[in-house]
Amino acid sequence: MGNIRVPCSPTDRLGLQLKHLPPKTWTTIGMFLLGSRGEERKGRRENNAIAVLDMATATFDDIYPLGSKYWGTASIDTSIDDGGIVMRDWPIYSIYQPDSMRTFSHRGRNYILTANEGDGVERAPPNATASTDELKGAELTERSLLSPKLKSQRLRSALNSTSQLGCAVFSSLDGLDPQNPDKYASLHLFGGRGFSVWNADDVSLVWDSEDEVERMVAKYYPSIFNSDYDEDVIDSTPAALFDHRSCKKGPETESLAIGEVGGKTVFFVGNERSSTILVYSLADEDIITPVFQSISFSGRLDLTWRQAYQDRVVGDIDPEDMRFVSARDSPTNTPLLLVAGTVSGTVSVYEVMDSDDIISASPSMAVSWFVMTVSAATFLAITNVVY
Template identity: 45%
Template sequence: MAFLTLGLFLCVLTTGQSIRLGLEHLSTVYLPYRYDNGDAKYKMGKGAAEQVGYDPVNKKVYSVGQPGLLNVIDVSDPRSITLLHYQELPQAGQVTYTDVEYCGGFVALTREHEHKGLPGHVLIYEAYRGTGDMQLVYQAPVGGSPDMLLFTSDCRKLIVANEGKDGGDGNGNFLNPEGSLNIIEFSSDDLPNSATIVKRTVNFRKFDASQDEYAARGVRWVYRGEPGSPNRLSEELEPEYVTLSKDETKAYVGLQENNAVIVVDLTTATAEELYPLGAKYWGDSGLDPSDKDGGIHIESWPIYGLYQPDTVKYVSAGGRELLITSNEGNTRELTVNGVDISDEWRGMDFVANNAIANNVPSLLRDALADETKLGVLRLSNYDGKSASDPTKYEAFYAFGGRGFSIWDAKNLTQIWDSGDQVERAHALYYPSIFNSEYKDEFLHDHPEDTMDETSKKKGPQSESLAVGEAFGKTVIVLGNERTSTLMVYTLDTHNPHAVPEFQTIHRHGRWDRKWDNAYADREVGDIDPEDIKFIPHEDSPDGHPMLLVAGSLSGTVTLYRVINTPL
């Protein structure tokens, strides 16, 4: 097994560097997804560790699982982190919990309504005091499907991103609520006892007046409502992630399905502008678009990739204001009155539906008909339509950018993109699990059995990002959901023209064993690194910069040390 990793794994893609940054595995704790009369239940694929928050003073991690368990983990000894406390949250097992953050002695969480079309809630608890359950001190309704929350640095302002997923009301009625932000402001550090608590809502209705113009510029607006009852663009704008400017006066809101970013003025609680992100051209780099081609084949194709970022991070570096995005990709799927709606076709579907415009070159047309080329690649049936005949397609768009990008925060113009670096790094260092994935039906298989499986979808599916400072440089860590790998890059903080430099790629755990056996022996790794957080040296348990990772499908929380080693 050429690339088996149980602890430290370092490898370098670029040459000419005298040092490299990597990750040293320190400790992992496995979390249950529920308890039966005090008996902990463990299983892969249950979302037992969806998100994490870090208390830098008391060296504790708060982790929430989708089913509704809140865990407190002691990381004061980074080589032996331990579960201190757990408690079931309200409606555990009935609703989905989506995020957790710690700030100033309080822990905030978001949960969806059991009927996704209805408003969710934010809950705030007192931090763990060493005995007994944590106490709920504040609760408030927020928008539909709250997906993320974020405190300002003084802990007095809490921003909640409400994705506004479509769903029902429990009575069979279809609902497609607007996406929105909630800004909850507290007048003191003692949040629940503040003299005033003000909750404001930022909606995106201002963009409805120019909704056709925004759609023409590239903001994806797939579901337009039912005949005779059209919807508005604001009902389809779905906030996925929020990051704040350096002075915390602006929020940058990633809209994954819409392939766009909204800039929000937090002072006035108003949306300023909506920016489409466009697409990358796969003819300039390459991708592996098929799981039927007998292995790894990264090639250039005259098609496009929608960025559709999951994570968006604001960074001030080299005198520049930047946004860094992990370009995961996502399809738009919904069911309305029993009818399934999807914006996804395979390449072969365009051929079968006679939907290819006459001006499409024969080379591309033939590739779309060939399952070893573009025939099984998932492509958008919303984008790329011919202006002269909307039933035909003259350009073809895959979902996601299979990497990450850097943008100018002032106008959202792209500064840099990773091209095909992410897939090529996997091909070079982890070929046996290239574009592999875990699903429940694979529990008794080897990870290598699904090698190349996700090439036809979104490849490694770059999802999470952590950004911090170490060794005089900005460190960027990219988490890839399907391959469960972490890639380390650096950005020269002092050079205004610097671009990210690849350092190392890391995949903790065993993949020479079946998933269930590796999990049972606590050697499975961080499967689906849903949330990763950079811990600077001044806040870490031992004075070294660290990375905190939540593996959603493995139900793990892991601590890594960011290390600097000579070649």
């Protein structure tokens, strides 16, 4: 079973809350992925693991810990006080903690696609002491929680500065020194700030987006990079809380859809905080290498939240779920993407186009196309709302 995060009591080891429920109700809880041999894969975000459920016996056969992602070879923005978008590499890790998961087949092999949102745990039970598995970077030095094994002086110094890692939120359960279990030999953030592809048979990592999700938002929609939304800023534009989530989980990639457009397998990847949707395609080759095609934000960045909502151009804020409709099943004979915005309370229907045109747009544009491409090749794009 490996090492599973347990941000809950030892008596409820996986925090699944399934043991008192009949098996027929299990499919309404959490997220299940159909697999081969009558199995399902169930993701448990806080535990950073995927469990295998045998449908015939209603028992969990195995649990696969997902491990961690290293940021020493990629870059990340970890501060709200650094003056803007500042992507830096750090000798730290993050735990994937996927929210949405989807399965797909490619050239005879089965894969799992995960949106690695991340999530800390905060509990305040009645008549009990509140608890959390979160620690700010500054706390690690203030409370002398660093192990001698953590040797990077650059990292130690950065924890004392809120413009670097001082406000970053780390896991208190991961990276503990086995010989000195009250101190940390390595530091782990929450969430992978992107999406990953895993082998469905053994849940081994096949491909990861590394820092590309943050970089694409920074390039095409910089005013809402790692942004947030709050009723206190309803009379401000979406840029009011620019960079506010960098200390925590960044873009919080949370939703996924998979479809086929023009003979290509296409991934749609939704980010909670900036409410952007990225489009990737897969080449028809053995190596899994998703290629960025476009990114869209369907709201109006030049209006306040209130104005945009009243004018019905707020977009899909917090795209919690997405569904792909093939051209064959579409009433318009064009592939569609259905997007549910949790905060905006919206359901939108988008046409998905396969276009040879390179369309230049700035984040402030309010036209049918909201997309970019990084090359002059054929690319896929999401057009304006159909309904």
